[in-house]
Amino acid sequence: MRSDAPAVVDRGRYQDAVTPWERQDWREDVFGWAERRLAAHGLRETGPRKVRLRPWSVLVRMSVAGGEAVWFKANPPASAFEAGLTEALARWVPGYVLKPLAVDVGRGWSLLPDGGTLFRDALDSAARTAVDPRAWEEPLRQYAGMQRALVPYTDEIERLGVPGARTAVLPETFDRVVEENTALEPADRKVLRELRPRLVGWCEELAAAGIADTLDHSDLHDGQLFAPEPGRFTFFDWGDAAVAHPFCSFLVPARAARERFGPEALPRLRDAYLEQWTGDGRTQAELRRALSLAWRLGAIGRACSWGRLFPAASSSVGGAGDTESAGWLLELATEPPL
CATH class of the missing domain: 3.90.1200.10 (Aminoglycoside phosphotransferase (APH), C-terminal lobe)
Structure with a gap:
């Protein structure tokens, strides 16, 4: 899995917002982590990525072979709790939330399945x-x-x-x-x-x-x-x-x-x-x-x-x-x- 794989980047109305996505070493860490976590579920990424950058999150849609897309999310430090909360909610109220494929609580990273129709x-x-x-x-x-x-x-x-x-x-x-x-x-x-x-x-x-x-x-x-x-x-x-x-x-x-x-x-x-x-x-x-x-x-x-x-x-x-x-x-x- 390459950190520089083709990506369509959406910055919305925040064209000048600086996020960790700008750093190649960060992207390499992210996609190396995601590759290992996907492999643990028998999944492999294919195709280009769709990236949504906002001042409050980095969201990446990743296509996987033989299945639905998966989503990587990175939170800033002030909302890094979301990764651990998402994991806990999947245990406490499983019928109401997504069950993450993986989380990194310390870095505020989540890997989530596709949830279907918005x-x-x-x-x-x-x-x-x-x-x-x-x-x-x-x-x-x-x-x-x-x-x-x-x-x-x-x-x-x-x-x-x-x-x-x-x-x-x-x-x-x-x-x-x-x-x-x-x-x-x-x-x-x-x-x-x-x-x-x-x-x-x-x-x-x-x-x-x-x-x-x-x-x-x-x-x-x-x-x-x-x-x-x-x-x-x-x-x-x-x-x-x-x-x-x-x-x-x-x-x-x-x-x-x-x-x-x-x-x-x-x-x-x-x-x-x-x-x-x-x-x-x-x-x-x-x-x-x-x-x-x-x-x-x-x-x-x-x-x-x-x-x-x-x-x-x-x-x-x-x-x-x-x-x-x-x-x-x-x-x-x-x-x-x-």
Whole structure:
């Protein structure tokens, strides 16, 4: 396996971002490692590679003889935990995630099987005949079921290096992210400082609902899950994950569904997600209120995740991470639509 094998490289809108892919010695290490791990599964790479470079990951699609493609992923240091988390999730909730072919926890490398049809592609295909806002309901039910199944593993998830953004300490997390952000204008900082007492109250109210913190994907849009067969969904791409209130996860898919289907889809999707959280003595009104609070607070997790870039990429893209993070922080001042 040659590190300089033909490759089609996609840099998206980050043409100047510097990633480890630029280094030949790194590529040689990667593909030597991948070759050995593929051989352990009786697989051999064939054909050109497709490379997707972003400030937050290096992703390589590798064709293998006699089978589906496999995917290599490298995370930057701040999200290197994804390799170990992916491996652990395959043990804890095997029906919901991909089982990696190999991981290198220390280097943040993963070798993954192909997951089948992306949910986004399934939605696009369905849209040619009918637009159905209910399409998100079953994925959200299954995702919430996975979150509940992971509650007993919360401490172990943090020990894997997954960042903590637990409800009780979220105001301190907010303070740190605001302090470190270089893109906030003075007027924006004033808005956020004035918002902080309300934020503390939201966190206290959400914690009082008594729903345990667990794994929050933090970026569960329609390109972060597969639909390999009718009625089954597989969740992946955990580089933005945090240990947080589970309901914070609803923010991103709800926004994606609202953009595609309109705001009228949101109540049904909210109730589909909440189905897994009933039966513990909480009323529907209490659960809906908790979800509304978490919708707003989920913006902090999104702001945090934009700091997890390759160090060289972070400087070369001109503070894009801070700009995106600032935008999410200011979303805290927006009233949730539910």
